[in-house]
Amino acid sequence: MVLNVPGLISVIIFYIVILVIGLWAARRTKGETNSENVMLAGRNIGALVGIFTMTATWVGGGFINGTAETVYSYGLVNCQAPLGYALSLVIGGIFFARKMRENGYVTMLDPFTRAYGERMGGLIYIPALLGEVFWSGAILAALGSTLRVIIGLSHEVAIIVSACIAVFYTLFGGLYSVAYTDVVQLACIFIGLWLCIPFALTSEFVENISVNSSTEWIKEVDPIYVGVYMDSFLLLIFGGLPWQVYFQRVLSTRTAGIAQTLSFAGGLGCLIMSIPSILIGAIAVNADWSRTAYVTRDNFNVSDIPNRASDILPLVLQYLTPEWVSFFGLGAVSAAVMSSADSSILSASCMFARNIYKMIFRQKASEKEIIWVMRIAIFGVGALATIMAITVKSIYTLWYLCSDLVYVVLFPQLLCVTYLRTSNTYGSLVGYIIGMFFRIAGGEPSLGIDVLIKFPYYSTENGQMFPFKTLCMLMSFTSLVFVSYLTDFLFKKNILHPRFDIFKCVVNKDYPDVELKKYNANPQEVFANPGFTQSSGEIAAKQ
Structure with missing residues (x-):
């Protein structure tokens, strides 16, 4: 594909603007020697900036591209992530935000290390890190596919350059840079996508999306998959809670009340920001692709469109809107990627520097040393996410897997450490092992993990049809509670x-x-x- 020079120039300009804003915000941390202030922006994030950075963090490239992909391939009813994550933020605001902020934690792992010890906190860091890497990988992969389609830039080059930009300003500014760039990025996402919608809807190649909408792009849940459907929905809701990227914003707010407010507003923001992607998925279903430049100019085979579902958003922008409009859409996707990638990379790095390096290996480490370890970790996490984005095909698969281990392993741990006063290390360790073992034993085809345990209704053709992930989560939770109460009773008596x-x-x-x-x-x-x-x-x- 020929490189689109004007499109490339527009992307470069956008990246420069974001980089300048990120470095400008980084001035607030210049000479800062307190690692907590770098990680949490001095706990000085107000309601407005907090709402912007919370919403922008969740509305990433995986969010907007994955939503369009799923609506196109499986229908709106089967696109669970926007509603699931919105409910997750609301539930987090009700049950966890105030408690975490009032206790003055620095990272999500702090309550675990206090209650269960540093080594158990280190174990809990593993699924938390995997979740952040999967999340960042999905985000970067979304941008790679968009730049490849619209301007002809290599998928790998787009991912690597984008990751480097996000890592660079995050490296110097910490949460200050991330939060202030999020404000600009969210505005770019909103304006860029909504600008594209009228042009795509009125394209001569697109039929009225309201005609036969229930069968064409809304669809319904196949009764065979009801168990899987409920499993996935619960996973997205409760698996969206134990994330450092969420709690970092909660813990950076000035008050506990603001922490709750930005959680509720962020949930509403997720729903609002999903609307353009839903419409783009519907537009793609109702487009006559055989008449577009996809076939007439670029000589692609129209039958390949379903196999390119992960590219459906950039394909709509490229072939169903004017060229100058598609550049605005490209800016929206780029903004979405940067707003989430930097947040996720910073979150994983903060947990490593504070809860792994300092608490396990170097208890006497100075504040300056912790800041430098965090910066080195930013490089490491960014590299892992980049590799994941290049090697895994489906954006939605990555986005969906983000919450998997987090749901099965971390959610029971978070629930117990917050509300169960008798929970202890013995229960935490047993619950961790049971949840991890049974989830892995259930298999994961997208990662090449074979099925070891076939749960009820298992099908050779369709795989696990039982809501086994929720079952694994409940097994992890009940074992944690039982062992904690049992050991507490045995020792105290x-x-x-x-x-x-x-x-x-x-x-x-x-x-x-x-x-x-x-x-x-x-x-x-x-x-x-x-x-x-x-x-x-x-x-x-x-x-």
């Missing part, structure tokens, strides 16, 4: 000797090993000793 509390999370959590040995592993005697006092959760010798 002295049925199990305190020396068996190897994770120091029930009766030994406030007492050093040396003192337990000195008093024959009896915490009550340690506590009664006048030579010791409890400070910051530990027993320190009085001088």
Whole structure:
């Protein structure tokens, strides 16, 4: 395909503008030596900027491209992600935003490391990291397909350049750069997509989308897939909660009230911003592609369109709108990608620097050292996401898998650490292992993972038809609760000797090993000793 020079120039100009804004915002962190201020913008994000950055973070390239792809391929009824993620933000605002903000956490992993210990927090980081990498990969892949279709730029080059730009300004400005670029990017998404809709709707190649809409692009759920449908919907709602990219915005707000407000507004924003993509999917269904330049000028085979569903949004922009309009749409997609990619990369890097590097490996690390580790991690996460975007084909598959392990493994952990006071490391570890094992055993064709356990209604042709992901999540949750209550009861009733509390999370959590040995592993005697006092959760010798 011939390179479209005017389109390439427009993309370069857009990238320069975003880069300048990101570096301008980075001035607020110049000379900053407090890692918490870099990660959370000094907890000074107000309602307006907070709403913009929350909405822009969720409305990424995977969101707008994936929505159009699904409406075109499977119908509006089967496009669950916009509503699912909107409900997720609302539920997060009701049940988690205020609690997390009032406790003054810095990352989503903080409550886990406090309740379950640093090493358990490190294990919980694994699915959190995978989720962020999948998310960023979906976003970058969306931009790659768009630039390939509209301006003829190589898929790989588009992804790599976009990732480098996002990494560059995030590297210097932290959340300040991310938040302020999000304001501009969300405006670009809204204006760019809505500008394209009237031209695409009135194209001579497009029939009225309201005619036979229920059968053409709204469709219905096949009864065979009801179990899978419900499983996916619950996954999107509750799997959309335990994300650092969400809680980073919640924790950066000035007050807990603002944290709730931006959660609710972000949910509404997701629904509003999905409308243009839904219409583009409907337009693609009702287009006569054999009459467009896709066939008459570029000599593509019209029968290939269904196989290019992940490209359907850029195809509509390219062949059903004037060239100058498609450039605005291209700007919208680019903005969507940048607004989410930078957020996701920063989120994973912050968790690594604070909850892995500092808490597990270098407890005495200085604030400056933590900031540099975070910057190095930004490069690493950006590289992983870039590789994922280049190697995985379907945008919607990546977008959908983002919440998978997060739903099965992290959601039960978040629920228990927030609301179950007796949850402990033993329950957390067992719940983690059970959830991870049974989810992987269920198989994942898109990642080449074979089925080990065939749940009820399994079909060789269609795979797992039972809502097994929700079952895995419930198994993880119930095992976490049961084991936590059981160990709490056994240790506190002295049925199990305190020396068996190897994770120091029930009766030994406030007492050093040396003192337990000195008093024959009896915490009550340690506590009664006048030579010791409890400070910051530990027993320190009085001088």
